[in-house]
Amino acid sequence: MxxxxxxxxxxxxxxxxxxxxxxxxxxxxxxxxxxxxxxxxxxxxxxxxxxxxxxxxxxxxxxxxxxxxxxxxxxxxxxxxxxxxxxxxxxxxxxxxKKWFYTIFGILTLFILGGIAYAKYNMHQTEVLNERLENITPGDKVEVLYTLMENHSVKQSGTTWFLVKKVDGNVAWLQRNKDYVEDHNFNFDKQDTDFNGETIEVNLKQLNKRGVFGLDYTNQKFSGFITDIE
Known part of the structure; x- marks a missing residue:
């Protein structure tokens, strides 16, 4: 213009x-x-x-x-x-x-305030997630953005859930949900019986920091990032 x-x-x-x-x-x-x-x-x-x-x-x-x-x-x-x-x-x-100016100024102010509120909300949610991961126990379920590698190439990537089966020392055992998809908004079934996939051992310290790395994945190297916990 x-x-x-x-x-x-x-x-x-x-x-x-x-x-x-x-x-x-x-x-x-x-x-x-x-x-x-x-x-x-x-x-x-x-x-x-x-x-x-x-x-x-x-x-x-x-x-x-x-x-x-x-x-x-x-x-x-x-x-x-x-x-x-x-x-x-x-x-x-x-x-x-002036009317147009105040209208535009008001809209921009609402966008800025909304952005600040959204950032504070995300920060709070992150703090809650980190606190829960530090106190993770068997029965908890974690959402993971994951990548499977094979022969130095990506075999699969997407989103899935894991059920915490056991925590012992510095190791946690996680069992994967029957579903794994590329769509983050997929509606997972999260009954305990739906977690019938492979079980992996992960470093508990890394898990507390939202990282999921398989310790005994000999055929497929697994890595993931925790985005939610229930």
Whole structure:
């Protein structure tokens, strides 16, 4: 989307100067008008520090272009420009667009607050999951994003659940659910009788850190990441 930029010149002062007119030679007819630059584009209106001027001859009733200003006129212009009381420089939203601005601002605020709330929720859920894994016991069920490797290549990857069958020392025994799928949202049956797949031994310390690595997988190397616990 493109917006046309419109420039406005707001009169901020006038000053008669006793300089010789470059056109008619009169010394009592020159008047400087000072203008502060203001721009509008899209939603914004900006008052700048920029000042420009017009030199007008009241005798001939003509404007004197800057290209024929004398050094004396230039000096008066620069001196008087410093004395002006300019409007404060600012950026504001155009009145007719304030409704749209506040609507967009409100939507963005809701998105940001929603993102913060979602991040805090995920952080809390992660803390709860980690705490439960540190105290894992037989009968718990864990959801695992897993990868099976064979001959240095991926044989299978997806999501499944494991039932904790036994915990002893630094080792836990997990038995896989009958289902394993690529869709994370698959509705698993998680009755104890549904866990009739292979049983693997995993390092308990790694499991507490959400990692699942088979210790005695001689035919297939197993690795996984725990995403949920029940």
């Amino acid at each position: 493109y917006y046309h930029i419109t420039t406005y010149y707001d009169l901020v002062g006038t000053k008669k100067i006793p300089c010789k007119c470059p056109n008619c030679g009169n010394r009592d007819s020159l008047e400087l008008e000072f203008f502060q630059v203001r721009t509008q584009s899209g939603f914004l209106e900006t008052t700048t520090k920029g000042v420009t001027g017009i030199l007008y001859c009241t005798h001939t009733k003509t404007e004197i272009p800057p290209v024929i200003w004398t050094d004396e006129i230039e000096n008066y212009f620069n001196v008087e420009k410093k004395k002006l009381k300019l409007k404060p420089t600012k950026i504001r939203f155009k009145v007719e667009n």
